[in-house]
Amino acid sequence: MNTMILTGKGYVVTTCYCSLGWVNAVFETILGKPVKVKLEQAIGRGDKVCKFTILLGHKFYD
Numbered sequence: 001m002n003t004m005i006l007t008g009k010g011y012v013v014t015t016c017y018c019s020l021g022w023v024n025a026v027f028e029t030i031l032g033k034p035v036k037v038k039l040e041q042a043i044g045r046g047d048k049v050c051k052f053t054i055l056l057g058h059k060f061y062d
Helices: 017-031
Strands: 036-041 051-055
Touching: 017 036, 017 051
Parallel strands: none
Antiparallel strands: 036 051
16 A cells, blocks of 8 residues: 655655555554554665554553
8 A cells, every 4th residue: 555656767765655644544543542653664765565563552652
């Protein structure tokens, strides 16, 4: 679920960042509490996929 934005040289660096916000909103809505989503891999950074880690709990901001 990523937005593939093509340029003359390939995907732009922001590919997957839109999905990061979407994943955050979905999990916060489902769980009813704040979460933190980390972008582990991104197509725009040369990876083959967008990969996210979702952190739960009150200590994820440390």
